[in-house]
Structure formats: C-alpha cells, structure tokens
Amino acid sequence: MKKLFAICLIVTIYNNQILTSQNIMTHSAKFGVFENQTNIGNPKNKGAIDFNSDTQEYTISGSGINVWGSTDQFQYVYKSIQGDFILRAHVQFIGDGVDPHRKIGWMVRNNLSANSPEVHASIHGDGLTSLQYRKIDGGETEQIVESLDKMPQVVQLERRGNDYYMSTAKFGDSLVTTKLEGVSLRNEAFVGLYVCSHNEDVIEKAIFSNVRIIKPAAPDFQPYRDYIGSYMETMNVETGLRKTLFYSAHSIQAPNWVNNDKELVYNSNGFLYRYTFENGESQQINTGFAINNNNDHIFSFDEKLLGISHHNQDDNGTSSIYIMDPKGDSIPRKITHDGVGASYLHGISPDNKTIIYTANRKGKYDIYGSDIETREEFQLTDTKDLDDGSEYSPDGKYIYFNSNRTGNMQLWRMDADGSNPKQLTFDENAKDWFPHISPDGKWIAFISFPPTIPFGDHPFYKHCTLRLMPTNLSEKPKIIAYLYGGQGTINVPSWSKDSKHISFVSNSN
Template sequence: MRIFNLIFVFCFFKLSLAQNDTGIFQNIKDIGEPAIKGSAVYDEENQVYTLSGAGNNIWFDSDEFNYLYNEQDGDFIITANFRFLDEGGDPHRKTGIMIRESDDENAAHVSAVLHGDGLTSMQWRSALGEDMTESNEIKAPKYSYQTLQLERTGKKLIMRAAHWGEPLQKIGTRELENLSGKVLVGLFINSHNPELTEQASAWNVRIDKPVSDTYNPYEQGWLGCRLETIDIETGNRKVIFTKDDRFEAPNWMPNGEELLFNMDGSLYTIPVAGGKPSKLNTGFADNLNNDHGISFNGEMLAISHSPQGEGSAVYVLPLAGGEPQRVTEKTPSYWHGWAPNNREVVYVATRDGDPTYDIYKKDINGGEEVKLTNTKENEHVDGCEYSPDGKYIYYNGSASGSMQIWRMKPDGSDKEQITFDANNDWFPHISPDGKWIAYISFPAEIPVNDHPSFKRVTLNIIPADGGAPRVIAYLYGGQGTINVPSWSPDSKHFAFVSNSGSRKE
C-alpha cells in the first residue's frame, strides 16, 4: 500500500499554519460518548495525520466517533487520502471525510466513508435525530477507493472518489438544507466496536474555496496559492510555501535543493524543504510573467519580461543573476523551452497583427527567428519544450478540435498527436531522463484555447512516446500551475502551484 504525505509550513515572511498536533484543523473531539477516547496527531516531519478512535457506530439515530475538524462557511471542496493502519478489524469500521451540522451526537451530516472491508460510500443524516437506514447510503461501484472528496455548493453535497492513478468519479449527490450554513468539516474515525480503538492515516489533505464560473482574478483580485511538490511514484504531495495572493510557475533548480518561481514581477528561490523566499537578481527586468526556465547545462536562465510600453519579450541571463540580454526583438513573445545545445530557445508569439499564436525558435546570440508552426484561425499552440535528446519539440495544440499534446521535429516537420482524450491538455514537460511527460488537464467544458486559473484540474503523466495517462494529483489550479518545466533533476519529483481560495485581507 502506498503512503502519501502532507506538510504545510511557511507563508510569506510568516508561518502560514499553527505548528500544532492537528495540522490545518483547529478542533478535535469525541462525538457521542465512546467508551474509549480518541485522538488525532499531525506528524509534520512525516506529513501524515494519524486518526485514532473507537465508538459504536455512525448510523441509526446517533453517532460515536472521533472527529478532527474546522468550522467552515461558504462553498468548499475537501479532499484527502485514507488507509487503515491495521489489517483485519471490524469490516464496518469507518474513516473518511464528514460535513456535520454540529457536534451533537445525532446531528445532520454527510460523509464520504471508507469501511474496513473496502466498501466506499456516501452516507447522510438529513436532520437532527433522523434514523439512518439503507436509504441514507449510496455505495460506490468498486471497493477500496483511496482518495475521497466532498464538495459543498450551497445546499448541494457531492461525493467523489478515486483509486490511485485514476480520475475522480462522482459517487453521489444530495441536497441537504440543514448543511447549507456554517458547518463542521473534517476527518473522522469509528471502530464499530466500542471496546476497540482503530487507527487510520490521512494525507494529501486539502480544503479549497472554489470561485464562480465568471470569476476573473485580473479584475476581482487574486486568491491564495500553494507551492507544492509531488513524488511521481507515490503521489505524496508536500506544501512548502503559501501566500494569500498570487505566485506562479515553479522550476526545479539544478542543485535539486531549491525551487524558482515568479511573484510580484520578480523571481524568487526557496528551499525544497520550505522556508523564506529569496529574490533573484534579474537586473532591470522587474515585470516578469510566468514563462521562465533554466538551460540544460544549468548555467543560463530565460525570462519573459514586458518593458514599459511593450509586450512580453524573451531575455537570457546567468542563472546566478545579472543583467538580462534581449533575445526577441518583436513582442509579444513568451519563452517556453531551451534547446539541449544551450544556444537556442523556443517560444510562442504573435506577429504582424495576426492574433494567432505560433511557435518560433531563435539563437540567443542573434540571427533571424524561425517559425515552426502555421496555426490556423481559431486554433492555438503553447507550451513548446525540447526533449532532452533534442529529437522533438513537444507542445499543446488544438488542431484536432480539442487541446491535446503534440510533438514535432526541431525543424517543425512531422507533427504528431500524443494525447487523445475528452479533456483539454496543456503544458507538456519532459522528465530529465526522457521517459515521462507531465501535463495539466482541464475539463472539457473549459474553452479549448483557454487555460484560466481557479479551475478543477488534474496533473497527469504519460510515457514520452505516448500511452495511457495516469492522474497523479487532483487540484484547484490552471494558469500558473505548471507553465514552465517543473521536474526535479532526478526525474522523481515535480513542482506545481495550486489555488487555495484563501483571500488576502
């Protein structure tokens, strides 16, 4: 069984979370009167919640269990992974996510439940003291889902679940008037045997605050972000930096010990283990966007900077910092990849009044830019990046009708589609060992040529030569999440930005 972990540490110049035994949660309580008291511990080093509890049941007209929770209002999404620590045990023991009207033993609630025998289900009590029966449960079609999720939108409650590597599946939906106001939200455990204590682990725990479909961060203000890393093999995610405002697009530094990301028009480095960001010297370039990256030899940095009165242009400078050298004369130009020869860069740009974006390459020491695509009207290309062996340029394009991952030869020939799915796939990033492509996948309802922030997306990987995708993270994100190459040097980890929904006061 794979174990995923979770850590929340520093915010910008201050601790973003209280350093306590319950992580992001503020309250822990035994609901009802179980004969054996429960507990919950957040292990910051190993980044796992350990839930311990007893209790007769969470069923009929009253409950007994241990509960780790916050008070929450408005719309939200809570997601977590679970596993029981001990084999065997009562097949009806329960752990999972609960939204509860109050801490009364017979309060209304809805729960995403993993049972001891692997049964996964949505269960609810609609009103105080209601007798829960089989009509209060929707059973998932399969057993032993690892990822559970509950979403509240007004009075609508939605449960989703997933096995490792698969998309989230909707298990059930209920409208519960009693759970439409301020509620308790958190993790629970119940032994189903009043004389025994059961334990479970919970990891990758996230509480997100979604926004409306019409939300525009450029007009309404940016909400909070998290800088995360993920273990590609296990899916273990770590939050290493948070801010109740905007930052984007992490690169992994060549030393493997730091990340580079853009914030407030500048670039910052931060230790992979977390800490205080340090500003990188980019000279006069102080209006950077989220397109930046490091040459294959680890010596040079490419940035996209918008000089006063101009659109974005591509510049290069030493990775250690210094004065940038301009590469592209025309604007707008947005950098996306280095060639393995460390002399050429590839970027997307519009030219001569044509609003359609195409892919270009150019030598950083001068010469003419070379156009590699001829995108048709109403199509779009983006995210161009060389494979480490230099044989291909990967990119996302909508030539087939939806946004998919493509590749072509470095001269623009032999264009070949790599992904074929119902979603819109953006920003392919090739692992340093050349084996994998990581990319972000937007749901089909997002406009094909758009990649907005604050959307329900997944982080996927596929073999570099194509194959079935594997979902490695479910998150709230989009623009700024993985706009740039984000692999660790050893190809075992990946960095990204998720949107938390927290708001700067």
C-alpha cells in the same frame, strides 16, 4: 481558532528578502491543518491523532458504535470553516479490521454533538462507498450509495451552497462524482476526518495523506483581476505523496526546480523569487527593469541562462522575451523584436543556442524559435488553431508541445526542426497542456483540464489533474495528483534532477 492556525505564514522583509517561517507554514505540529480533535458521542474507547509533520500524514485511531441512525460515535479531527469548500485526502484502512461496517472519511457537521445535522463521505470496511447525511438534529441518517467505486483510495467532498459532491477514485483513475442536493447545514460548519470502528470494544486505525482543505474562488471572480492564495507543493511521482512547503495569500505561479534540487524559482506579481529548501526562505531575484514578468520563465538545461517573458512597456505592454544571468548580475537582453506581437517563452535548447516560444504572428498563435545570439526568428508550426507549451527533450532531438489542431487540446511531439509532428494523447474527457520531460528523458508530466473549459483556454481555479506518461508511449497516461488550480500550476519545467519529484502550485482562498 488557535493562534497557531491564525498565523499561516510569518513574513519578514529585509534587504529585499522574504523570510518565511519554515516550521509554522500551514501546519501545526499537533493537528496539521486542523484545529483540534474530539471523540463525538463519548465512545467507551477514546481515539487519538498522530500527525507526522515530515510526511504530512495523519494516523487516526477511533472507536464508536456507529455513524448512523439518530446519533453518532466516532473519533474526529476538525477545523471550523465558512461558505463553500473542497475537502480531499488519500485514505487507507490499517489492518483487516473487526467489523466490515467500520467507516472512515470526511465529515461536515453543524456542531460537535452526537446528533448534529451532517454530511459525510464514508468508506466502509467492506468497500462500500456512500454519501450519508442527517438533515435535522436527531434525525435519521440517509445515504446515497456509490455503486461504481469500491474501496477508493482518494475521497473528495465539496460544498456549493446547499449541494454536496462526493468524488472518489482508485489512485490514478478519474474521480467518480455523486451529488446530494438540498441539505441546509450552517454556513459556519465543522469539517474534518473521522474514524468509527462500528464496535464499542474495538479501536480501528486509518492513514490519511495528501490532506487538503480548499476554499475555492467565488463563482463570479474575474480572471487576471481577482486572485486567491497559493500553496507551493512538491510531489514524489513514484508514490504520489505530496508536501506543502508554504502558503501565500498572493498568486504564486510556475516553479522551476534548480541548483541541484536545493531551490525553487517561481513568479508572483511580476517578480521572480528563489525559495531555498534548507532554510525555507524566499529571496527576490534582481531582474532589473523587467518587473512585469508573467509565468513563462525557464532555465537552460545547464542553468547558465534564465529566460523571462516580460511585458514590455515600450511595446504597449506586449509580452517579450529576454535572456539574463540567473543570479541577477546582468541586465536582461531582449531577444524578440518590438512590434512583432506577443511572445511567451517555453524552452531553451540544450546547447543554449535557441529559444522556442508561443508567438502571436499573422493573427494566430504558433510555435516560433529564435537564435539567441543573432535574434533571428523562425517559424516551427503553422496551424489554424493554437500551438503552445513547447519544450525540448534533454537530448535536443524533439520538441514537445500542446495543440488543439485536431479539435481538443492534446500533447504532441515534433522533431527539433518542426518536422514530423505526432499526436501523443487522445483524450475526449480532458484537455492536456504543458508537457514537461524528466531529466532522464523517460517521462512526460503534464496538466489536464476538465473538458468543459473553453477552446484554447487554460484558466485559473479549476478541478485539474497532473498526469504522467512514458516518452516511449508504452503506457497510457495515469493521474498522479488531483488538485484545484490551473493557470500557473505547472506552466514551466518542474522536474527535480533525480527525475523523481515535481513541484507545482495549487490554490485556495
């Protein structure tokens, strides 16, 4: 592995500042997240890689007779990897092309020879989508054709032991998965993107964006004990283009976009940090005695108040709510009372008079509020199951939240006094959490977990989606991001002031 890739993040600690290398991050200037490139099978016309470090997009040109039969020719940009993985990218051919059987996609290979055993998720020029594989050196290529998805824009290839899963979709739709069992490639393999023109005299091009190479958590990991690393990301919600800001081997969670979109605030290992876009530095926020903060922190709309959820050791480690100066110039002031039960902050009213939170009271979790000045607590919801993720609309008229009171976790809205609850999503194949309202009041961004997760849970390290829907409910929710994450991905308000971007965390080991 080249030295540039071995150093994913340079960190210097000085006067409680964590200084990150803005340019190295997780990408090299030449090949991004990949190590190198080559022309497999020595095609007559050589391909090339153009990586745009600003947009983090790859333009790949390639030639080659075919990727089929017992031998291959194609252009390949690759990375070495061990064990299980998840590969994901948005893909697009450039131009109409010459041969309808030109191919692009993800490729996994034992080695860089033309006849290597391999598995590849392939999109053809005529729209055919197939999971293709060669089991032995020089063996014949076989395939499983995905009949439902023609010319998908999102392609994912996952390895779990000797099984492979190809998942594809038009951007905005749910992924459709095809499973391939029992292909025994090496534990140490090459993974990468490829382009084949299917014509030795022709060079074809394709663009790959939102490229992710993910090492998932071990199947037997213990939640809240075993953690894997984190990517801090931003995304343009109009285009779906994502950008990785930095990687941390620590679990980082729950970014807020603050200071006129110049900074992000996030938590890690009980502390809060402020990341500055201009210089790529992160500085620890002084929270005084509160050094066991979870990911339920929030700024007031005017950013004059910072609310935190700190595990109070004077109350048996229970999560309690405090208000403090966002600059760290004041001692956090406790709002909730000792002995009442756990409290997890989610919202501050636009007039800075009220906080709302999920609270364990009367043996169950409901949404409560407190007067910030008097600390007087009042109940807003009362259901037998779980209400969580409460957040004020920018005009203060509504509180948005998630609830499984009708059997599946869905999004809801109620008046600010807790009256007139209304269900907003009705998903059977997803569990919806943490609605966040854009500053212009027009959009709801939220995370959707797979339907298989336990009742009332929002766990770490799952295949999730971020979705978007209008607050006037004129359109159904649409997917804006496919990711590996969950707990900590987008627990808190994460919109930029221009209502065009969100920030979130995804995970990889």
